[in-house]
Amino acid sequence: MQLRSGRECPLFLCMGLTAMSDSADLGIRKLTEFIAPVLDEMGFELIDVEYVSEHGRWVLRIYADKEGGITLDDCAHVSREVGVLIDVKDIIKNEYVLEVSSPGLNRPLKKEKDFLWAVGKKIKVRTTAVVNGHRRFTGYLKKFEENVLHIKIDNDVFMLPFKDIEKANVVYEFNG
Structure with missing residues (x-):
C-alpha cells in the first residue's frame, strides 16, 4: 500500500527528518517511538x-504484523491512520x-522477542564485530538466552552477543 504525502520543501531548508540530517538513526528512532x-x-x-x-524520492516504509497475519485491508487502514498523524504532527x-x-517471508529480527520467536528457524545475521573471523552467519537459531544467539552452522555452534547484531532476518525455506 502506497500513499504520497508530506509537503514539498527544499531539503537544505527542512528541519526534522530529512536527507541532510546528521542524525538519521535518531530520526528513525523518533519515528518508531511515535508509530509503535x-x-x-x-x-x-x-x-x-x-x-x-x-x-x-523519499520512502517511509512501515512493516507491521498481527496475530494471524496482516491483510491488504489492514495495511491500507494503517497507512491512512499513520499518514494523517505524521502529517498533522x-x-x-x-x-x-x-x-x-x-x-514478509524473510522477516527482520530486531528485538529480543523476535529472536525468541525465531528459535528453531534458519536465520541470516550480520554482526558489527568479527566473531571467529566472520561477520556474516547463516544457520539455525538453536537458542537465545542471556542476550546471546546460539547459531548452528553445519556442526559448529556460534555464540553471537545480541548487542553486536547489526542486521538479522529469517531465511524462508521452501519445502518440496
Missing part, C-alpha cells in the same frame, strides 16, 4: 521502520511516499 504505540492501539505490532531515498518535512507492508 499508534499501531499497538490499532491491534498491530510494529516490526520495522525504514526511511530511504529510492529513485529520487509535521514529523517529516519533505514530500515522501508511505508504504505499509507485512514483514
